[in-house]
Amino acid sequence: MGAKGRPMTADSLLVVVSGPGGVGKSTVVKALVDRYPELWLSRSWTTRKRRPTEDPEAYVFVSREEFEARIEADGFLEYAEFLGNYYGTPVFVPPDGRDVILEIDVQGARQVLRRETEAVLIFLQAPSQEEQLARLRRRGDPEEKVAQRVQKATQEADAGRELNAQIVTNFDINETVEIMWSIIEKARAAQGRTGL
Numbered sequence: 197m198g199a200k201g202r203p204m205t206a207d208s209l210l211v212v213v214s215g216p217g218g219v220g221k222s223t224v225v226k227a228l229v230d231r232y233p234e235l236w237l238s239r240s241w242t243t244r245k246r247r248p249t250e251d252p253e254a255y256v257f258v259s260r261e262e263f264e265a266r267i268e269a270d271g272f273l274e275y276a277e278f279l280g281n282y283y284g285t286p287v288f289v290p291p292d293g294r295d296v297i298l299e300i301d302v303q304g305a306r307q308v309l310r311r312e313t314e315a316v317l318i319f320l321q322a323p324s325q326e327e328q329l330a331r332l333r334r335r336g337d338p339e340e341k342v343a344q345r346v347q348k349a350t351q352e353a354d355a356g357r358e359l360n361a362q363i364v365t366n367f368d369i370n371e372t373v374e375i376m377w378s379i380i381e382k383a384r385a386a387q388g389r390t391g392l
Contacts, residue, residue, distance in 0.1 A: 236295070
């Protein structure tokens with residue numbers, strides 16, 4: 197699945213942030229990108245309807261037909277169907293000198309890592325199942341979707357460990373951002389890079 201060719205530039209680090217619904221991925225990633233201009237967030241496409249409280253810029257919201265047309269055109273780095281909706285990362289060229297953040301599910305992360313073997317994978321998890329449930333309900337997910345997402349969380353955590361992801365527990369957003377930045381800095385240093 198996904199597009200042909202290599203969308204990354206040779207000097208860009210690719211950071212894949214994954215984890216179950218309700219762990220705070222979008223909030224953490226937005227804070228990370230806002231704080232560090234060295235990072236650029238690739239916006240995913242989805243056929244899911246936007247939640248009432250959701251930022252319209254969180255995804256590119258498209259119809260199923262639009263998404264499937266892009267699949268046919270080989271226009272995704274990765275894509276997957278999850279709980280009846282498509283999610284995917286379009287092929288991109290990052291702005292010069294920036295490292296790229298992808299916020300995607302574990303299935304998508306697996307696809308990306310097949311193509312981009314040097315990618316850094318960070319798996320975000322909630323402090324507890326109770327906290328995950330509370331976050332899912334706060335963001336307005338229907339109760340049946342809440343149950344499905346919580347049920348999938350254990351499988352996703354197992355998959356994250358299989359992919360050798362760096363596991364980060366999201367107790368506090370500021371602390372989580374700094375832990376993730378330290379992981380990115382180490383990866384940048386390993387590539388001999390120290391700034392824009």
